[in-house]
Amino acid sequence: MRRRRSAPIIDRQPKSAAVNQPPQLLGGRIPMTSLLQTLAVAEYLNFRHAANAMGVSQSSVSARVKALEEDLGVQLFERHARGVRLTEAGRHFVERVTTGIDQLDHAVRTAGMVARGEHGRLRVGIHALIPGSFLAMLIERYREQYPGIEVEIAEGSARDSVMRLRANRLDLTFVAGSPEFPDCHARRIWSERLLAALPSRHPLADGVGVTWADLAGDTFIVREGGSGPQVHDHIVMRFAGSSPDLSILRFDVERSTLLSMVAQGYGVTIAGEATMLLHVPSVTFLPILDEFEPFAFSAVWSPHNRSPALRNLLDLAAEMGRSARSG
Template structure:
């Protein structure tokens, strides 16, 4: 036969009153704390004892004390109430975007850049939201957002994607990275034509595909496309290759490390525009934490 607690016949108020009596060891003081009458508390607990088939409290002229069965019952009810309270608080926090998790795709993450500051600020504001960061290309990010594997992806460029939301979050200046021994390293800036004879090193991952497209676009109709070598390395290895004189590459200004050894960064004076960085997400994803991150990004911009 199902227990009366499981099929809902024991009122929650009876459990709350039981916990109060166990705390105060007095029906009178428990009733005062709960703002009800002593007779109501006494009657409910008596009914609960009858339903459970056990005696929860020993009553005598000197006061009230828990029986051994009562102590065990109260301990378990207290644990259950704590779990219920946590569930209610968690649900409320999740509905407000203050708890849960966000899966975020990035093209790169460099200390001090806008994206790094954004995620750090979000973590400070919402420490109970766990951030799971995945690095990949813009193509990877789009696929993973569509498949529900990412909530949001940050990527280089402005994007118009029919089935996804996209918004430019910030812009940055474009710089060329050169070996400190390069002939152009001593100049305050360079122009695109001066780079036409150079060999560009472009990563397969991260923002590499966008860098490749930009080099081709800036050369179109003006001069032959420069030599472009795709390299399957990370950002640190790419900078080492540039420092060693194997080629040059392009970086956003905020992604430049101040202490990069033997590499110099110069602005391209005839670059017509700053580089946009966008966020993309699914229109069906209305997770409160996602909306809070987007709002914070807009405010910080």
């Protein structure tokens, strides 16, 4: 049996064979060059002008258009001495081909942008987004540098965020502390001084700072969500074995509400230095003098996530983190 030769242009099959081909496969046998040259002729309504615009010979354009008409079995142009004009079938064909090529061009450009992390979606978990904080500036700068990325923000506790990460419902989450997960990557990004938030009428509020021992007799209040669980654990760790009467109350409230409760005398709490940016009336923030190391905040992501958009955010976070530490 004779082997059929493959060709990069329209398959010249006998008419009997072509009849058996499904019509929808015809577009796959039409070379892009023929379509582009046909569009050029439709634009200039002149073979010579179209050929000049595309940098090819007039005979080449004429031959390709004619071959296309023969394969379609449709006359696209009416020829006359001074040029050509589109037939009704030609006008319909050119409109659809133009739309198709525009969509193809968009698909090619979009694929390249996605591969470079310049287009798409990034789902980010956070514990809080305080205006002026490191995290807020990071996301703001990322959105400025990559406007084609739709950044979705989800606030929640570290436990909830990591669960969503594992379920592929988040691409990345920022959490308080330096966690270690066997199935996730984690990287320390920035750190903040740990402060005590006291009611302004608290006996210690006029000092330059407090120690953990100073706060031993106070009631601590923390959030159920956000970074509340890490705050709770940190307080317990600092008073381990030294304060059997330690009182910690949990409330299912937002950060601003918790600080308002501090102002009203419900208790004291601890927070990262960025919380001061909220400027809550009747709340005084003081450094914890025997908290010698700043509190770390980390990025956590799945090792299976190869998103270029994620990589770009991690690179920017690392760059900003280095600048913050050197500053």
